Amino acid sequence: MLRHLLIPLLLAFCPAGIAAEPGSLTFPEAQAFLKTYCEACHRGKTATGGFQLDKVESEKSFAMETHAWTRLKTRIEAGEMPPKGLPEPMLAARETFAKWVDSELKREACSSGTTVGPRPLRRLNRDEYTATVQDLLDIHLDIGGSLPADGAGGEGFDNAAETLFLSPLHSEKYLDTAKLAMDFAAKEFKSRARILVAKPGPGVTPEMAARKILAKFLPRAFRQPVGESDMGPYLELFRLARSKGEEFEPAVFFMLRAVLVSPKFLFRLEQGEYALASRLSYFLWGSLPDELIFDLAAAKKLNRPEVLRVLVDRMLRNDRSGNFAERFIEQWLHTRDLSRDKMPDAKLFPEYAADEDLRADIRLQPVYFFREMLNRKLSVLNLIDSEATIGTGKLEKHFGLKLPLDPGRKSQPQWVALPAGSKRGGVLGMPAVLAVSSYPYRTSPVLRGAFILDAILGTPPPPPPANVPPLGDEKPGAAPKTVRERLDLHRADASCAGCHSRIDPMGFPLENYDSIGRWRDEESGKPVDNSAELTDGRKVAGPDALKLVLLEKKDLFLRNLTNKLLGYALGRGLTLKDSCTVDAIVEEVKQNGYSSSRLIEAIVLSKPFRGEAEVSK
Ligand code: HEC
Ligand code: HEC
Known part of the structure; x- marks a missing residue:
């Protein structure tokens, strides 16, 4: 009633x-x-x-x-x-x-305009810590491996302050890691040259030399200038080691080891323009600022739009921006999971499981693509569809296409024009994305549809109800059903259709790609049906038609990408107030042809990124 x-x-x-x-x-x-x-x-x-x-x-x-x-x-x-x-x-x-x-x-x-928003205290995450120690000591040793992994928070990234507290387990591991790194550096020619900038000589006492070494090391480690009160405790450690009969060098490394477990090293405690310097370099390089950025902060010139614009451009061109591309893309598109629970089944896909180079090429394709897009200042819409991609000899074979690769360096990932009708433009044509939105043993239009709604458009479907039975295996003797036939059954049910008539049609057009992203025309002996009916009644078939639908929603996509990038850049979850900043950035990027480099620039120039007190007009 x-x-x-x-x-x-x-x-x-x-x-x-x-x-x-x-x-x-x-x-x-x-x-x-x-x-x-x-x-x-x-x-x-x-x-x-x-x-x-x-x-x-x-x-x-x-x-x-x-x-x-x-x-x-x-x-x-x-x-x-x-x-x-x-x-x-x-x-x-x-x-x-x-x-x-x-x-x-x-x-x-x-209604009260854009604001800076919260600035939570955060420590360096595992990747940042590793890169920072490497840069600081000039060593190439993967020291982060023994540290506990960081969970994801905020907008889905592992650099979110919400998850970066310090557990007792961390403290212990940091001590071990600091020792490992310093022992390694003490034996390396390059690191020694960088660290040991003074030695006791005629007229220079060991303590004077140690002080000089520390005065050079500490500001880089703390990412801001230091005072006498910062130096004191470390010099005390040096004296202690000497009083126990240590030689000069071991006493110096003992002192510096303690720096690596200091809160000012482990946490982002920089002040004023130095905070901006670190925010910038941890955003685009995943590591500490270099001398130029540091000097600009010291001269109070960093927080000027014209300076930041030039810096962003320079930083993106630097090799270190590979850190940013890799961490951002692999977390945004979840392709990290390819080596975890989304690993394609080795029995079903032996050629994939056996070929380490192919796996690496597949995993890195979206990462390199993102970097090239930024360096070439292309439109972000290339992520949805593009006329070029990253190719290698292995990928060419995997695609079953002829790509105009440089014959001399086919093993190197390179930017290549795609032949007409290739169906490989944008991230949805990339095996990494197609695999990570599949089950290890079969494709799922539901998972791919949900992936598009969530990762691409930023409009995730509500989580599924708890009591839904899995797609049943066929009864013995019954004719085999394709995944589509089985899914059609549940979309006929009104209580399921509410969600699935929105999710599934986004995935069906990608059915021509198997779960490791190879093209196929048949599934279970029947022709692949790549057609779907959208919620508005329109019919689409195949990946090209789907991409056109997504391009109609390009502003939704841009907003989602902006949310993700801003959340990553700030290292925290976004608040309601940040959505005003996002609006402004989206508008600016739209006005500039959806330019990807403009997007990064606008994020760096935004109020939450630059910080209010520091913003100079
Ligand atoms: C039949 C009674 C009933 C109806 C109708 C009902 N609620 Fe509730 N609601 C509850 C009970 C019981 C609780 C406390 C238990 C809980 O939090 O689940 C509650 C708690 C809440 C809370 C406070 C807890 C929190 O999350 O902070 C909110 C908000 C709320 N309901 C919103 C709504 C809204 C909005 C509607 C209508 C769409 C609604 N409720 C309809 C019974 C009801
Ligand atoms: C509130 C939204 C919602 C409703 C209602 C819903 N689902 Fe789902 N369903 C989802 C989402 C989201 C997923 C993807 C889950 C994931 O990401 O793992 C899913 C996944 C599935 C899958 C797994 C797909 C595959 O390839 O194996 C099946 C099967 C399924 N749902 C069946 C049903 C059935 C049957 C009903 C109705 C009784 C139903 N669902 C109702 C949201 C919903």
Whole structure:
């Protein structure tokens, strides 16, 4: 009975059925929604769970009751409220409502302009620590291997402050690692030359020499100038070692080892322009600033737009930016998982499992592609579709294509034009991405569809309900079914279609790629069906048609990429206030032909990145 009454209301929320536009509610409509589904339990003094509808009944509440709005939106979005068993809004109505709350909250948050946002304390993550020690000591030793791995936080990256605390396990490992690194450096000619900038000689006491060495080493390690109070404790260690009868050099390395476990080394505690210097170099190089950046900070010239623009360009061209490309791409596109739980099945794909070079080429293709795109200042839309890619001899064979590779260096990844009709443009034509969005033993249009919605468009589907049975294996004797036939069955079920009619059509057009990204025309002896019907009723078939659909959503893609890059650059999760910054960056990049280098530049020039107190006009 109640359900019956609700139907006209639901129609009012999503007139076009499932594909209701975001922001399409009025305030009274939203209030009617809350009244219908929530009033029974959340009104007045007897309200359940500490949530009162009364709090959110005026338009002013977006400013005054941000927390209440966020909570109620989250619970509705997750399908947790109203509780199970009660009349509940359809998925589309829930999404429309949630998007409307988001846009209202954002409007409120942005009314006071862009802001710097939080600056949480964070330590160097494992990769940053490794690169920093290597650069500081000039050694090539992978010392990070023994440190515990960092979890992902914020926008999905392992440099997010939220996850970078210091556990007792870390402290112990840092001590071991510092010893390992220093012992190694003490034997290397290059490192010794870099570190031992003074020695006791006629008229120079060992302590004077040690002080000189420390005065050179400590500012680089701490990434900012140091004072006498910083030096004191380390010189004390030097004296201690000497008093125990140590020779000069071992005493120096003993002293410097302690620097590597200092909080000022392990944590990003830099101040003023030095904080910006480090933010910049950890963003684009994954390591400490070089002398030029350091000097610009010292001269208080770093925080000038014209200086930052030139620096960004120079830094992207430097080899060290490979660190950035690799870490960003492998986490954004999840291709790190290729060597973990998404590793293609070795029995089914022996040629992949046996060929280490092919695996490396596959894994690095999107990384090099991203770097070349930036260096060539191409449009970010090349990530969706492109006329060139990164090729090698192994990839050429894997694709079954003839690529115009430089015959002399086919083993080297190189930027190559794609032949017409290659179906290999953009990241969705890359085996790494196609494999990581498959199961190890078969493709899944659902996983690929969900991957596109999440990683590419930034509109992830809600998590699947807990009790869904896996795609059943066929009964013995029954005719084999393709994955599509099995998926068609569940999209026929209305309770599944709510999500799957949005997810699956994004994956079906990629069915011509097997789970290691090779082209195929048949599956289980039947021709591959790469067609799909989108939620708006349009039919698409094959990867090229899918990419056209994604290109129509290019602003959604740009916004998502901007969110990811800004989150990575700041090393934290984004807040509602940051979305105003994101808006401004998106607008600027759009005005400039979707230029990828412009995007990086705009991020570096943004208020949250440069820091408010430091921003000079
Ligand atoms: C049948 C009663 C009932 C209905 C209807 C109901 N809720 Fe709740 N709600 C509860 C109960 C019980 C709790 C406390 C337990 C919990 O948090 O899950 C709660 C807790 C909450 C909380 C506070 C907990 C938190 O996450 O901070 C919010 C917010 C909330 N509900 C929002 C809603 C919204 C929005 C609706 C309508 C879409 C709704 N509820 C409909 C029973 C209900
Ligand atoms: C709230 C959204 C939602 C609903 C409702 C939903 N699913 Fe899903 N389903 C998903 C998502 C998201 C995934 C991808 C999960 C992942 O990333 O591992 C998925 C994955 C699956 C898969 C695995 C696909 C594969 O290739 O093996 C099957 C099977 C599936 N769902 C069946 C169903 C069925 C049957 C129903 C209805 C009873 C249903 N789902 C309802 C969101 C949903």
